[in-house]
Amino acid sequence: MRSRSDDSVLQARGIKVKVKDKVILDDITVTAKSGELLAVLGPTGSGKTTLLNVISGRLKVDDGTITFNGNPFNKRQRRRLAFVQQQDVFFSKLTLWETLYFTAQLRLPETMAEEEKRTVIEEIVDVLDMRKCLHTIIGDIFVRGLSGGEKKRASIACELLTDPDILLLDEPTSGLDASTALTLMQQMRKYASTFNKTIMTSIHQPSSQVFHMFNNMLLVINGKEGYYGPAKEALGFFERIGLFCELHYNPADFILQTAKSDEETVNKILSEATRLRALPTSTDDKQNHINNDGVHYDVINNETTHENDVRVSLLDVTEKDTVADKPSQRWATSWFKQYRMLSWRSFKQTFGALREGYAIIQTSIVTMVVGALYWQIDMNVHTVRDIMGLKPVIAKERAAGAYRLSAYYIAKCTSDLPLSFSLPTFMFLVLFVMAGLGGVPEFFMTYPIVLLQVLVSQTVPPWLFWTRYLSTIQYPFGSVSQLIFDNFPPFPCNGTETSMYAVCKDVTDANVTTYVQPSDILTASGIVLPVGFYIFPAFIFIVGFRTIGYLILRFRRTRIL
Numbered sequence: 001m002r003s004r005s006d007d008s009v010l011q012a013r014g015i016k017v018k019v020k021d022k023v024i025l026d027d028i029t030v031t032a033k034s035g036e037l038l039a040v041l042g043p044t045g046s047g048k049t050t051l052l053n054v055i056s057g058r059l060k061v062d063d064g065t066i067t068f069n070g071n072p073f074n075k076r077q078r079r080r081l082a083f084v085q086q087q088d089v090f091f092s093k094l095t096l097w098e099t100l101y102f103t104a105q106l107r108l109p110e111t112m113a114e115e116e117k118r119t120v121i122e123e124i125v126d127v128l129d130m131r132k133c134l135h136t137i138i139g140d141i142f143v144r145g146l147s148g149g150e151k152k153r154a155s156i157a158c159e160l161l162t163d164p165d166i167l168l169l170d171e172p173t174s175g176l177d178a179s180t181a182l183t184l185m186q187q188m189r190k191y192a193s194t195f196n197k198t199i200m201t202s203i204h205q206p207s208s209q210v211f212h213m214f215n216n217m218l219l220v221i222n223g224k225e226g227y228y229g230p231a232k233e234a235l236g237f238f239e240r241i242g243l244f245c246e247l248h249y250n251p252a253d254f255i256l257q258t259a260k261s262d263e264e265t266v267n268k269i270l271s272e273a274t275r276l277r278a279l280p281t282s283t284d285d286k287q288n289h290i291n292n293d294g295v296h297y298d299v300i301n302n303e304t305t306h307e308n309d310v311r312v313s314l315l316d317v318t319e320k321d322t323v324a325d326k327p328s329q330r331w332a333t334s335w336f337k338q339y340r341m342l343s344w345r346s347f348k349q350t351f352g353a354l355r356e357g358y359a360i361i362q363t364s365i366v367t368m369v370v371g372a373l374y375w376q377i378d379m380n381v382h383t384v385r386d387i388m389g390l391k392p393v394i395a396k397e398r399a400a401g402a403y404r405l406s407a408y409y410i411a412k413c414t415s416d417l418p419l420s421f422s423l424p425t426f427m428f429l430v431l432f433v434m435a436g437l438g439g440v441p442e443f444f445m446t447y448p449i450v451l452l453q454v455l456v457s458q459t460v461p462p463w464l465f466w467t468r469y470l471s472t473i474q475y476p477f478g479s480v481s482q483l484i485f486d487n488f489p490p491f492p493c494n495g496t497e498t499s500m501y502a503v504c505k506d507v508t509d510a511n512v513t514t515y516v517q518p519s520d521i522l523t524a525s526g527i528v529l530p531v532g533f534y535i536f537p538a539f540i541f542i543v544g545f546r547t548i549g550y551l552i553l554r555f556r557r558t559r560i561l
């Protein structure tokens with residue numbers, strides 16, 4: 001159930017971020033209060049996303065502090081923060097309902113009753129007005145599904161499921177038409193005021209109506225603070241330095257154009273902002289900020305979203321903080337639950353691809369051709385597309401602490417098996433019968449080895465192609481050949497390519513029939529070792545490569561900037 005969050009103040013003070021020698025954020029101070037919508041405006045590349053990354057804890061600062069109710073914003077409190085990134089990353093074959101259900105199962109506590117989880121989903125769906133597309137698939141560039149605006153709301157819905165106190169939105173309106181963007185921001189503003197949530201959103205080019213919805217705004221220019229304060233006072237700030245917005249002109253457009261204009265104008269804005277910040281009685285301090293010493297705190301909430309002024313004393317803040325500091329577990333659900341849900345989703349995604357008829361045809365053809373040559377698993381446009389698409393989803397979900405990497409990895413490996421095996425099984429069966437490679441016992445002896453080879457092939461990434469010299473294919477091939485040819489009858493030298501077999505080379509008398517033994521065929525193919533020798537390395541490959549894959553995922557750090 002949505003709960004009304006306690007009054008809170010999140011403050012970033014003197015934030016500085018440098019990448020190599022480039023200063024990306026320089027002395028940014030901003031305060032976000034519960035119940036309010038704070039917008040971070042700025043030209044492209046000014047540092048808006050970087051600031052959100054810093055606040056969410058995904059990026060370290062070179063200088064500055066972030067506090068929550070006057071205390072350092074710690075890891076535990078950050079779990080009450082949700083971050084909706086600019087790109088919507090989803091499993092495309094799942095419906096909106098399935099996506100929300102999956103997220104709820106993983107991110108809501110296991111102790112919460114199933115019925116309650118469903119109620120939470122229903123509630124969010126209503127808050128964001130998404131009922132009409134609940135059973136539409138997410139879709140991708142190949143198959144249409146949710147619209148851009150619906151996808152954006154779906155991203156937000158996934159984050160709202162955990163009922164966070166603080167919601168960071170990175171460019172939620174980018175790519176949306178003006179009316180969809182307006183509806184979304186109206187929903188966000190209403191959500192913030194109804195449930196006393198803190199919402200901080202970066203935004204590129206808000207319409208006039210959207211602009212008037214912001215309680216406070218921070219203007220970032222080249223990583224520096226251009227204006228911070230109530231949105232409705234922003235034009236007054238510019239007027240004080242001689243910059244006037246024409247009547248009926250969109251204030252956001254005016255502000256952004258001014259922020260991108262000549263150096264002299266930009267310097268004027270930055271100097272005025274610096275001057276105001278230095279004033280002890282600046283608007284900034286009066287309205288929003290905890291004083292420098294972080295001890296005294298007095299908020300006058302003067303916006304229309306609140307019916308009454310809210311005054312929070314130090315005592316209140318300390319009490320609220322204790323509540324917010326309640327120890328929370330690292331994971332909402334057990335390893336097994338994560339494994340089960342991740343397998344479920346992986347199945348849905350894979351079989352969703354199969355439901356698309358053309359995917360089956362294409363997969364079959366490619367598998368037939370490639371599989372016939374190499375017994376390799378198919379690697380066509382669809383699977384590549386899906387695999388490429390998964391990385392950002394996993395990165396997003398892992399960053400939000402949705403599940404353990406080990407649960408994901410094992411679920412992915414196991415849930416893919418039925419599909420991975422289905423087409424090679426079909427092919428092997430057909431070939432086995434058509435080529436008359438043996439009877440039922442031979443089939444059941446050789447079939448597991450084929451499956452083994454499918455697994456080995458899957459685990460070798462293209463950049464490790466040179467490992468063919470380690471002959472992953474040779475081992476199962478060797479064992480299959482041995483099992484098949486062991487039961488073959490000898491055949492005469494005449495009628496065959498005699499140079500292949502030593503026994504045939506010396507046959508000079510046409511009346512003498514010399515036979516090639518099955519063992520001769522194997523020797524000629526370089527298969528000379530016992531069956532076990534060929535099977536064992538396949539297991540080593542399967543376990544070895546999967547372990548390496550897991551370790552790479554585990555220890556490779558994702559760069560955010």
Ligand SMILES: Nc1ncnc2c1ncn2[C@@H]1O[C@H](COP(=O)(O)OP(=O)(O)OP(=O)(O)O)[C@@H](O)[C@H]1O
Pocket residue numbers: 019022024042043044045046047048049050051204561
């Ligand atoms: N890893 C990096 N190395 C060097 N510069 C970087 C790196 N990451 C970001 N930057 C630079 O930092 C600046 C701020 O980037 P950021 O993504 O925060 O901007 P933004 O205001 O969110 O832009 P947009 O509105 O286009 O999303 C940009 O100039 C960007 O090129």
